[in-house]
Amino acid sequence: MSEPSPTRPARSEASVGVVQALVAYGLWGLMPLLFAAMAPAGAFEIVSWRIVFGLVFCAVAILATRSWLRTRALLVQPRVMGIMGIAAGLILVNWTVYVAATTTGHTVEAALGYFINPLVTIALGIVVLRERLRPLQWIAVGISVVAVVVIAVGYGRMPWISLALAFSFGLYGLVKKRVGGTVDALSGLTIETVWLLPIAVGALVVLGVTGLAGGLTFAGEGGVHVLITVLTGPATAVPLLLFASSARRVSLSTLGLTQYLAPVMQLLVGVLVQHEAMSPSRWVGFGVVWFALVLLTIDSFTAARRSARRDPVPEPA
Template sequence: MNRDSSKGVIYAALAYAAWGLFPLYFKQLAGVPSLEVVAHRTVWCMVFMLIVLAVLKRWAWLGPLLRQPKVLGAFALSALLLSANWLTYVWAVQHDHVLDASLGYFINPLVNVALGYVFLHERPRRLQWLAVGLAAAGVLWLTLQTGRLPWVALVLAASFGIYGLLRKVASLGALEGLALETMLLTPVAAAALGWWTSQGDSALAQGDAGMITWLLFAGPLTALPLLLFAAGARRIPMTTLGLLQYISPSIQFMLGVWLYHEPFAAARVVGFGLIWAALLVYSLEGWLNSRRA
């Protein structure tokens, strides 16, 4: 592995580790409603992105884009999916569903396989289909044992999977894409925060300095892992990136079991085990295929 690839692994691993540690941050905001947390995350991420764009002098893409309504519409849809993903994740952490959130991101790579087959006409290989089948069996098992669909995991996996699909075919890079998405979401988020604050119902009106500081930190906390990820993804193969992505849900899983003591009965072990087996098959298949190539 050359020096540039080594840096790529470090950047990507740091990004996934940061995403895995997100529950520690959102638990600090347990007293703030999930929707308000997402509104703050949107606004302060926008402020941070504007600073980054100003420092890098990366504005040239914005003018031509304003004359492309189809592209703006596509990014408006991806922004809605991103906000739905954020809202579900924050709610899950605040309501002691960290394990369900980790399950969603364990499932996500296999959802990507299915989406690629349906929308991009990609042809998954046999072992990839086996992995998807094992994951589906795990979800079915968890549903039968609990009497309900693991909706948090499915919403997170589906929203982020479709979001990734839209970004895969988008014309903007990670930095510009996130900037545009937050630009589109910020007017609604800022108006909501303004209304809640004027009514005396927001953290800005009622919270102490510590709480407000935590909320302001949402901007760099959202943007920095994405910038690290983008830097890493440019330097390493997709196979390596695919293996590193399990860092995030693994950390979330460990936090849910050992720090937050969420219930993890034998029935859930079987369901998670099937999904972990699916990921093992998926990862090994990808590694073997890259070796053959």
């Protein structure tokens, strides 16, 4: 009797997770190009349509995956709804600042915000969660403070856009951590956009009636503009869902390494496509931040190795 032919091994969960993370951060890195293509729409209109069509996409996804019972169960829990309402407010601030930055010639400063974000997350862990840091983490946080000072001196002002993005997203992650084991990615995004829908509709009505900030451009710029505006829904939801799925499959150190892809791409878009100026002081400031991130990455991998040595995988019986 002949031996059975060996079956082709299935792709590991970790490799799938890495691909999902790279696609998610790649899409986030290209987001400034999408917002630029929506011109002459202003930041408030872009964010409002992003919420409206994001909710439409979530509703379709919930119907397709038949997960409405799970989402409905979360909608009747006051604690979950309260926490998700706070998360919605923080992500609204983040989206508005980011869209305003990338549509007014400040994409590089926005990219800096997401380079700083991992360091801000660590700082929030110290202040809010009373976490204890390893020596190399303390050094990385200290270096990031120096970087902000260097950039502020070069700008002649504090990099408020960068700090607003870093802290709003850092706080958003902190709030989401409170319900991380209860709320799945699709239900969470749906609840957040439900919270934000009245604000989005109100903003669209005000823009249409008053003509503020250029008014509404949705129906007045042709079919291509309408299509691009509608695509902000899946462009918002798909990276978040991919990221959430990736986070369940890969280690924190691997995920932390892939997250630098988005701000690198944003920086390239700002410099090469939108031709934003990069003064010597900016390059120095970015260089100091990158050095801090290298230290943080080394520390993450070292800590992961030590943990693996302490808790070896048992031999199969």
